[in-house]
Amino acid sequence: MDAALLVQVVLNGILLGALYACIAAGFSLVWGVLNVINMLHGSLIILAGYLACSLWTEWQVHPLAAMLPVGLLLFLAGTALQVLLINRVVDRPVLTTLTLTFGLDMVLYNAMNAAFEATPRRVTLELGRLTLGEVVLPWDRIVAMLLALALTGLLYGVLRASRLGRAIVAVRMDREAASLMGIRVARIYALTFGLGAFMAGVCGALLAVVYPITTNATGQLLGKAFIVCVVGGLGTVPGALAGGLALGVTESLGGHFLGPQAAALLGFGLMLVLLVVRPTGLLGRKGYE
Amino acid sequence: MSISLWFQRASVLTALVIAFAAAPAQATAETLRIGAPLALTGGLADEGRKQQVAYDMWLRRVNAAGGVQVGDRKLKVELITYDYQTNEQRASQIAEKLITQDRVDVLTAPFGSGHTKVVAGVAERYGVPVVASVASSESVFNQGYRYLFGTLAPNAGLTDALVAVVKAQLPGVRRVAVLGREDVFPKSIAASMTDAAKRAGLELVYDALYPVNTMDFSSPLSKMRAAKPDWIFVSGYTKDLVLARKQMADLGVSAPVITMITGPAYREFAESLGPLAENVTSATWWAPALTFRSDDVFGSTQGFVQDFQARKEKGEPDYVHAAAAAALVAVQAAVTRAGSLDKAKVRAALASLKLDTFYGPIEFGANGMNAARSLPIVQIQGGKVVVLSPEPMRQGRLLPVR
Amino acid sequence: MTPLLELRGLGKRFGGIDAVRDVSLSVAPGEVVGLIGPNGAGKTTLVNLITGVHRASRGAVIFDGQDVTRQWPHQAARRGLARTFQVVQPFPRMTALENVTAGALFAGAAGSVAAARRQAGALLDRVGLGEEAHKPAAILTLPSRKRLELAKSLAMKPRLLLLDEVNAGLNSSEIDDAVALIRSIAAEGVTLILIEHLMKVVLSLATRIVVLHQGALIADGTPAEVTADPRVVEAYLGAKFAQRQAKALVGVERA
C-alpha cells in the first residue's frame, strides 16, 4: 500500500468533502435557524447550475464570475418564497414543512424539466490540475474547497459580527425570546432562507464545472445534504464543513478499501451511527430538537 | 356526524370509482393502434424524448404513404403515448390502460430495461406483442415471455466486436480495467466485456461496479491509475460517463484506449466534454454513417437521417432514435405479413421475421432478441462520431488517446 | 417496620457538578416528609433519581424492600411511586378527563379504558375540576392545572407520592384548598414527600422535615428540631424566621 496512493485517496476525500460542505451549507443554515427541512435545496443548486451553463454557452460568462449574480438571483427568489409561503407554516410540525417544500420541489423540478430539458449539460471548461509529485489535485475542487472555507468564514463573520447575524443567532436560540427583544422574526426567517438559497446558488454555479447538470441529480444532492447536516451537527456554522469533510473522507477511504458500492453504504452508515450516538452531530450543541 | 354529511362523503367516493369504470372507449374507424409508454419526465426523460421523436418520424412516413398494408386494405396508424414518469408502477398501469381501454394491437416498451420487463409481464398475460427498442441485456429476455421482442442485438456482440477492433488495430494493448454501473444494461455489458477480454487473452487488472447515483469516481479511478491499464472500459448512463471522463482528466488517469459504453453514441457526451471526448471509443448498435440496403418506409439509412435533420433536431440521430424507429418498422412488416391485426398472428409474423431495414437486418431469435450481427465500433475524432468497423463502412482507424 | 423508601448513599454527577452527594434516608409508610432547601440544592434531582428519570451515579434506591435504582420512570409509576412535575406536564390536546384517565389506565392498572374513565371522573370531582372535565388541558388556568396534576397522580393509585412544589404560583386561598386536598390524600395512608418553599404548608402538613443543601442532607427531624437547627437557619430559613418561629413555639407550649 504505497503512501502516495493513500495520500491521494485522503486528499480526494477532503476535496470531495469540501464539495459536500458547499452543497450542505445553505441547507444546514435553513434547518438550523428555521427548523425547516428544505427539500427544495437540491433543485435550487441544479437551477443555479442550469443558469451558469446558459450564461456560459450564450455569453461565455466564466462560472466563477457567474457565481455571485446567480447567487443573488436565488437569494431574491428564496426570500420571496419564504415570505409568501414558508413563513406561514414555519412553526408547524416537521411533517408539514417537509411536505410543503416537497410539493414546491415537484413544481420547480417540472418547471426546470420543461425549461431546460433533462439532457445533462456542463460548462466545458477544464480548470486543469495541480500536480504535487505523485499526488494530483483538480483545480475546480480546490476552488470548491476555497469556496467552502469562504462560505463558512462569511457565515461565521456575518453571524458573529453583523446586527443581522446576531438577530439570526438569537432567533435560532429562542424564537419567542428573540421576538420579545424586538427582532422581527419573520424578516429574519426570510433573509435566512434567502441566504440559504444564495449559498445554493453559488454552489450550483461552481458545480456546473464539476458535474453534468441534470434535473435527476436533485435527489442525490439532497441526500448528501441530509447526511452532512446530521454528521456535522446543526446550529453551528463549521458544522456543515466538518460534516462534509467527514463524509468525503469516509466515502473516499471506504471506496478505496471496500469498493465504490460500499462507499455509499458507509456514508449512510456513518449518519445512522452518529444519529444514535450523538444526535447533535460532531460539532452540534445539545437541545437541538 | 349528521346523516347528510355522511351520505355526502360516501356518495362522492362511490361516484369517483364508478366514473372511472365508464372510461372513454371511442369507437373509431379501424386503424392499427400502437401503444407507447414513454418516460417524458423523471430520470430517463432525455431518452424518452428521443423515442418519441423516432416514433413520430415513422408515423409521418407511414400515414403519408396511406397507412399499413393489412390484407387487401391500407389501415391508418394511430400512436397512443402516455408518460410513465420513469416510474415502475405507472408503467404497469399504462400498459393495462393501453391494452384494455385504448385496445391497442401492439405495444412498444419503455426505455428502462427493468420497466420493459414490467410492461412485458402485463402484455404477456393479454397476449399483446411488445417490441422493445432499447433493451439489450439477456436478463430482460430471460422470463420466457413469448410476446416480447427487442431490436437491439445482445451485449456479447458489442464487446466481441470491440475487442476484435482493438486487438487488430492496437496490438500493444494488454491490461484492461473495467468499471460498470450496478444497473441492468451497464452491469451486463461490463460482464460481457470482462468475459470477452479473458477470452481474447487480455489481462484484467481492475474490475468493479459503482452504485446507481454515484457523485464521485475519485476512489475507483485512483485505484485504476495504480493498476496502470492500457485500456479503460466504463459503462453507465451519459451523466455517469461525463463525470467519470472529467475526473479521469482531473486525476491524471489515462490509457491508450478509453471505451465508454454508449457515451460517444450520444450527442450530449461530446457536447458536455468538449476536448475530453476526443478519441473515446464505444460500441453501439447503429451509427448514421452506416449505410444499409432497406426495403422499409425510410428507404435507406440516409433517408432516416434526412428525415431527422428535416425536423430541425440538433446533430445527428443516435442508436436510440434508429432502434426505436426500427421497432415500428418491424411491427409494420409483421402486420403486413400476418395480413391481419390478430395478435397471435402478428406475434408469429414477428417471430419469423427476416427483414433488411435502414437500421440493419432484423431477425428475432428464440428469446425475442434481434440476432447478433457485426455491430459498429465508433470513436469520437475531431468532435465527430467516426465508424471504425465493420469493414465496408469503416471511416477511420482507431486512434490512441493522447 | 420496613421502610417504604430507603436511599443508601445516593449520588449524582452532571459533568463536574455533584448535584446530589451521598444522601441516605428512609421513609416509613404513612409518613408525610417535608423536603426543603434553597434553589439548586438538588431537590428536584433527588426526585428524578427516585423516580428513574435520571440514573444514579452512586448509591441505591430501595422501594418496598426492592432495589429499583436502575428502574425506568414507567416502572416506578407502576410500582406506585408517582410524582408531580414542578412545571406542570399535561397532555395538552387531551381533555382533563382523558389526562386523568391516562393515570388510571396505566400506572393505576384499571381493567379497561371505560373503567379508567369512570375512576378519572370521580377523581376530577374530588379535586373540584368536575365541570372542566371536557376542556382541553392546555387551556386550563394554573391552579386548575395543578389540581389536574394531583388528580392524575391519585389516579395512578400511588403508595408514595412526591409533590414537587405543587403549590408554586398559587394565591393564599388556592393554597388553603390545596393543603386541605393533600391532607385528605395523606389521611388515606398515602406516604408523601413534599418538596416545598412555603414553610407555612410544610409546617402544617409534614410530620418530619429533611433539609437538602448543595446536594447533601444537613438535617432530618421533627419540624421543631429542624427550624431550630442553626445550620438550617443559616443555609435556608434565615434568622428572622427562626426568631418568629421560636416565639410561636413558646406560645404554643405556654397555652
Place this chain on the structure above:
Amino acid sequence: MSPSNATALLVWILALAATPLLGDNYVVKIATFVAFYAALALSWNFIGGMAGYPSFATAAFVGLGSYAGALVQNAGAPLAVGWLAGALASGLAAVALGAVVLRLRGHYFAIGSIALVEVLSLTASWWSGLTGGGEGLNVAFLPGGPDTIARVFLYVMLAIAILALGTTVVVMRGRLGFALRCISQNEDAAEMVGIPTTRCKIIAFVLSAIPCGAAGAAYASWVAYIAPADAFSILLTVKVPVMVMLGGAGTLIGPVLGATALVLLEETVWARFLDLHQAILGGVIVALIFFLPGGLVGLARRGRST
C-alpha cells in the same frame, strides 16, 4: 367507531370490490392501487398519525417485503407463504431498526427513517449474490388469464387494507391507542404515568411495518420483477405520509380517504396534462398544507362543529 365512519368504509370496500363488475381491468388495477396505498397509509398511521413520529421508512418495509416474498416464492413456496414471509421480514426489521431509530425525535427521526430506505436499497443492489443486485430479481410468473390475476390481486390488496383497518380500530379503541396518543402529545409525561414509551413506540413501528411487508410481497408477485431503485422508492416513502395528511392524520378514515383521493387525483391530473402533471400535483400538495391543515376529515369535522 361512529356509525357513519363504518358505513363510509363499508361503501368504500364494496365500491373497490365491485370494480371487476363495473369496469375493465384498468379500473380494477387502479382500484388495486387504491387498496395498496390505503394499506400503506393505514400502516403509516400507527407510527406517524397516532404516535406522532413522522416516519419515512414505509418504502424500506415495502421493499424488504418485496424481496423477502420474492425470494421465498422463488424457492418454491406457495404465494401466501411468500406474502407472510414478507410481512414477517418487515416486522422483524422494524423491531431491529426501531430500537435504533426510535431513540430519535422530530427532524432527526424523519431523516433517520429516510436513511433506512437508502441503506436497504444500497444493500439490495450490493448483495447481488442473493438479490441479483442492480439487475433485479425475476419472481415466479403466475399462470392465469388477465382477468383472474387482476381480481386475485385486487382482493389480496383489499384484504391487507382491511386487516390494517381492523387493527387500527382495535388499537384506537384499546390501551395501546391511548398510550400512543399520550406519547404523541408529551412523551415524558407519558413515561411518568406508567406508559412503557420505548416498547409502545416499537410496537407501533412494527404494526406500521407488517402490512407494508405483506403488500410489498404481494406487489412483487403481481409485477413478476423487482429491482432496488423501484422497490425502495423515495417517491413512495414521501407520498404515503402526504396521503395521510391529505386525509387527516391520527384518524380512522383519514388514511383511507387520503390514499383514495391522491391515487384518483393522480389518475385524473396525469392523464390530462402530459408534461405539467408533476407541477400540478406539487401545487395540490402546497394547497393542501394551507387550506386543509386537518385534512379532509378535519374539513368534515369543521363542517359539523360550525
